[in-house]
Amino acid sequence: MNNGSLYQTNLLGTVNSTGSTRSKGDQLLRLIRAAQPITRTDIAERLSIDKSTVTENVKPLVASGVIVEETIVSEALGRKARVLSFADDKLIFGGVNFGVRRSQVGLTTLRGEMLEEDDFETPTSVGFAMHLARNKLSEMVGRHAERELAVIGVSVPGMTDMDRQGVIYAPNLGWRDVDVAGQIRIGTNVRVVVDNDASAAAMFESRLKIKDSADGLMTNFILVRSGTGIGVGLVIGSEVYRGSGTGRGIAGEFGHMTIVAGGKPCVCGNRGCWEKYASAASAASLYLGDRPPARGESVPRFVEIVSKADVGDGRSRKTLEKIGDYLGIGIANVIMGTGIPRVIISGRLVYGWKYIEEPLVAAISRSIVGKLDGWSVEAGEPVGSAIGGALEVAVEEYLSSL
Numbered sequence: 200m201n202n203g204s205l206y207q208t209n210l211l212g213t214v215n216s217t218g219s220t221r222s223k224g225d226q227l228l229r230l231i232r233a234a235q236p237i238t239r240t241d242i243a244e245r246l247s248i249d250k251s252t253v254t255e256n257v258k259p260l261v262a263s264g265v266i267v268e269e270t271i272v273s274e275a276l277g278r279k280a281r282v283l284s285f286a287d288d289k290l291i292f293g294g295v296n297f298g299v300r301r302s303q304v305g306l307t308t309l310r311g312e313m314l315e316e317d318d319f320e321t322p323t324s325v326g327f328a329m330h331l332a333r334n335k336l337s338e339m340v341g342r343h344a345e346r347e348l349a350v351i352g353v354s355v356p357g358m359t360d361m362d363r364q365g366v367i368y369a370p371n372l373g374w375r376d377v378d379v380a381g382q383i384r385i386g387t388n389v390r391v392v393v394d395n396d397a398s399a400a401a402m403f404e405s406r407l408k409i410k411d412s413a414d415g416l417m418t419n420f421i422l423v424r425s426g427t428g429i430g431v432g433l434v435i436g437s438e439v440y441r442g443s444g445t446g447r448g449i450a451g452e453f454g455h456m457t458i459v460a461g462g463k464p465c466v467c468g469n470r471g472c473w474e475k476y477a478s479a480a481s482a483a484s485l486y487l488g489d490r491p492p493a494r495g496e497s498v499p500r501f502v503e504i505v506s507k508a509d510v511g512d513g514r515s516r517k518t519l520e521k522i523g524d525y526l527g528i529g530i531a532n533v534i535m536g537t538g539i540p541r542v543i544i545s546g547r548l549v550y551g552w553k554y555i556e557e558p559l560v561a562a563i564s565r566s567i568v569g570k571l572d573g574w575s576v577e578a579g580e581p582v583g584s585a586i587g588g589a590l591e592v593a594v595e596e597y598l599s600s601l
């Protein structure tokens with residue numbers, strides 16, 4: 200089914216906003232999905248469009264059974280209300296998130312119900328990693344034979360190719376030119392879409408925040424995902440920005456921008472990269488004073504450093520504050536370069552947010568960005584955005600095909 204032209208015709212001129220006409224239909228569908236069940240009046244008010252426009256746009260999707268309309272007793276309204284939501288009994292979406300240490304596989308529905316979830320240690324062999332992920336996903340799909348697998352979304356900590364089918368380079372995994380879609384595909388008709396994990400996490404955070412936003416939109420923001428490395432997702436005009444021309448798929452690699460000239464060596468081959476100073480993984484080496492662990496000394500995990508800080512360990516607290524400072528220095532650079540003042544932090548670094556926030560805000564305040572009004576940095580999800588992001592890539596792909 201292809202109703203793309205319909206959205207363009209109906210919403211063009213009725214939504215007073217910049218950006219492509221294509222995205223207006225996407226915004227309506229995203230709002231229904233994020234805030235379902237939702238009334239037509241609520242959709243119209245939040246997107247500043249006529250209720251009749253909402254009706255015209257959802258009509259073919261209700262007719263084809265993609266969206267269902269039902270009467271519920273609304274507690275908020277204190278009466279019966281007609282609400283819209285996505286049908287939940289026909290399609291399933293698969294997701295694979297390849298992390299540097301661990302990877303996750305999951306299945307979800309259009310209403311966002313997680314049907315199955317599993318995780319495994321990421322094998323060092325890329326071929327085996329693909330094989331393991333595909334097998335686990337295939338087994339999950341087999342247990343839900345009554346539903347049709349629509350799309351598989353894959354998220355990776357690295358740069359993707361222009362068609363979002365493979366990985367060009369994922370430095371922390373050591374992967375180069377991997378045909379991910381070809382190796383993960385289940386069945387011949389199921390589309391596989393590969394995306395950067397920070398872009399995927401940005402889509403995931405968008406959905407959570409659209410639900411409660413007054414205007415039903417998440418127009419412009421920067422997502423900084425800090426775990427083993429640092430990835431940045433850029434959302435501009437409600438769409439993930441991936442670069443243009445031959446650079447499509449590589450935008451957002453700010454983790455490898457140099458913040459210390461001649462600094463610590465990075466897996467990418469350069470020195471002084473941001474992620475060597477502000478990722479959750481970099482906390483361990485900061486904690487150890489940038490020396491290898493002594494004999495019998497273990498390398499602390501990020502959550503262990505947070506736990507130690509919680510019981511008053513000064514060294515752990517200082518480590519986290521230093522991370523916050525470096526993170527803020529890099530974020531100020533990203534805000535300056537993009538002109539996008541809203542930032543969401545995602546990934547396991549969020550576990551240490553209470554120690555990180557203050558020095559982070561102080562570092563941004565010292566920069567030219569800090570002299571301007573209206574910038575903000577908030578904590579997002581520490582872990583849910585990993586598999587959640589991959590699944591979001593799959594569902595977004597489906598929504599944009601409607």
Ligand SMILES: [Zn+2]
Nearest residue numbers: 455465467472
């Ligand atoms: Zn680097």
